Amino acid sequence: MNAIATPAKLHDCRDAFVAVLERLGAENPNVVAVCNDSVGSSKLGGFKSKFPERLVNVGIAEQNMVGVGAGLANGGLLPFVCGASCFLTGRSLEQVKADIAYSNANVKLVGISSGMAYGELGPTHHSIEDFAWTRVLPNLPVIAPCDSIETAAAVEWAANYPGPVFLRLSRVGVPDLLPAGHVFQMGKANLLRDGDAVTLIANGTLTHRMMKAAEILATEGIQARVLNMATVRPIDVEAVVAAVRDTGAILTAEEHSVFGGLGSAIAEVVVAEAPAPMKILGVPGIFAPTGSAEFLLDEFGMAPSAVAEAAKSLLARKSGRA
Amino acid sequence: MQPNDLERIARQIRLRDLQAVYEAGAGHIGGEMSATDILTALYFKVLRVWPEQPKHPERDRFVLSKGHVALALYVTLAKRGFIPEEEIHTFLKPHSRLNGHPNCNKVPGVETNTGPLGHGLPVAVGMALAAKLRGATYHTYVLTGDGEMQEGSNWEAISSAAQFGLNNLTLIIDHNRFQQGAALKDTNDLAPFASKLVAFGWDVTEINGNEMAEIVPALEKRTARPHCIVAHTNKGHGISFMQDRVDWHHRVPNAEQYQIALAELSETL
Incomplete structure (x- = not known):
């Protein structure tokens, strides 16, 4: 896989x-x-x-x-x-x-x-x-x-x-990332790729970018877990806690403001249930400049290569803590 | 049920409403008194409803868009058998299901949650449209305040009701001429309503909304187009010192005023 x-x-x-x-x-x-x-x-x-x-x-x-x-x-x-x-x-x-x-x-x-x-x-x-x-x-x-x-x-x-x-x-x-015949379950994240170094969580148009970022990381010997988390509410507490337990760090990305979205929902779980280094990628609290969605996602640091870099800086934080 | 019987019930509802406002120390008594005759006519004469089956698919729908007069609705629903009459004592008390605006998931007979103004009419349009699409025969009624008609969402709904040909929808505007802080005419004067509704493609009936003999036929009237009843009412109707006084929008009577109001309402029972 x-x-x-x-x-x-x-x-x-x-x-x-x-x-x-x-x-x-x-x-x-x-x-x-x-x-x-x-x-x-x-x-x-x-x-x-x-x-x-x-x-x-x-x-x-x-x-x-x-x-x-x-x-x-x-x-x-x-x-x-x-x-x-x-x-x-x-x-x-x-x-x-x-x-x-x-x-x-x-x-x-x-x-x-x-x-x-x-x-x-x-x-x-x-x-x-x-x-x-x-x-x-x-x-x-x-x-x-x-x-x-x-x-x-x-x-x-x-x-x-x-x-x-x-x-x-x-x-x-x-x-398409999920298998044909996939049955949707509210509040349940999908494991798209397993790894132990860091967990990348996204939904919507960002999930496939996370998969590409994980592929880049893999070429450098870093195995990232990728979760597709379509349900923002109710958030999958179990998957977030397991991600912290198994990988020790979480990077999220979303086509949304960094304030109040998927990353925030996950951060609420991390703070309460499983404190760990975390970073939220998204629109950085500004009205976006002119550009296509794809351009803007890249502009805001969510190109797969930039996501991979963000993951690596998170790994550094994780090991710095260790 | 004859107009005289309905008038007696309306006075009983007014009295219980007054008592509950006094007990709770809160309420919107001015608008409750203006709307009580309309609520009485609906629940004791016009609406096809079954208190023991509040979700019966064929029930007529009533939406209280001016949700802040929830107490008048609760008293009416209790009197009609939807909720226990003794429960009115819990109005606004901690964990009571009778809060300041009606909750359809807790109070039988309430169709949709209102409170923010300008919400009930669009929902009522959906109810009436659903009846058309499903071939159901129920009629949908919605009661708004006159100040509430300043909300733009109402006019979105009014034009769509005409577009959808909803001759199974009746809008009643409780035209008591006062909103929370001032007279309608001194705020954003939408009156006269009738010509505006006609311009939007509705049929309009103007009545004295505190006169049972005018209310019932207007509610029972069926028109070719959506029907608006402009109900000319008096804020605080039935209590002399409250009538047409803007400061009684949500004021609570003191002990002396309460006794006067009790006496006025009781002597006509």
Whole structure:
């Protein structure tokens, strides 16, 4: 497993999302899609042509969109509320809190083009705050799949989960990392590569970069464990504690601010359960300059080579402590 | 049930609400008194609900968007059999399920959690739309405050309700002319509401919202388009010194005022 390089073919995870959504729509007449004039960007054209009456487009009105989603669930339907993650979470955060999470409405929130997927459009369209905003809300699992296989599995899981869910998807191409037939489990990290020197943890578009970083480290004789941790809440405490126990250091990376996201969630576990050297990679608390998502991730030190270097400096801290 | 019976129930609800505000030392009594007749008409005449089956799929939906008058809803729900009447004593007490804004996961009969304003109407639009999509026959009612209509989310919902053709949705605006800190007209005066709702594609009925003989037919009226009832009410209705006084939005009567209010409400029971 460790010798196999990460595959080169890239997938837009929206395709996996809508493929499952359309199948669910055929199986279950209660499945509805709700969107904010985002039929195209959410790739809901196929769903719309198959089930025109079940595509609810509220127009450019995100607060109403989320409230309508809660009402549809109250009326016995299974709504997938889809919109650009920056607007779905930012514009309607209070609706997500009160109407969805606090009311425990059976609504699936699907944040499309999260992170810096809208790179050049600028920080208004970046959604690098959404983990922080959503993971503080009770009742709301927060999930960022790493590839098309996990996306499909997570959508399938969400449809059967009896409560609200926030699925954070991207449009940036990623290679498939998980095996075909993978079954999603909320709050369970996936071991993608084992090692004893350091643990690299990521989700979404960063997991494959972690795998590449681990390959670089391996060429230097450093064996890194790689965990894909799609579920930001509830965080996989057991996997974090095991990572500290087995490898002694944790490096995280995410397409999100370094404040309040996956790294912070892991740090909360490390501080409370298993203190160890740790570093969080992400957007360093600034509004990003102009550039594509891939450019910006590299710019912020998350190119695989830079991740490998960060891992090595963490190893130095670890041995300095020892 | 005749208008006279409903008026008697409304006075009993007002009295219990007043007592609970006095006991708890908190509440939003002005808006509770303005909305009590509407709540009474809904729960004792209009709504098709079954207290023993609060989640019955065919129940009519009622959303209290002005969630800060939760106490009036609790008293009404208790009187209608959704929760024990003696539980009103726990209002705002530690660990009571009757907090200052209604919780649908704890209190039977509550459909969605409200509190922040401008939330109930979008959710009600979703409920009404779900009925359309599923072929269900329930009707959805939502009660907002007039000051609450300043929230932009309401107007997103109003335009979408017209777009979706939701003739199974009734919005009641409790138009008591006062918000928390001042008169509506001195803050952000959305009145008159009727012409604005008509412009958005709704049918509108204007009533005296403290007059049972006008409330019931308006609630039972079915229209071709979404229906808005502009209910002209009095803040603090039923208690003379509170009526139309902005400072009674969430003030608590002192012992002397309490006795006067008790006497006023009791003499009409």
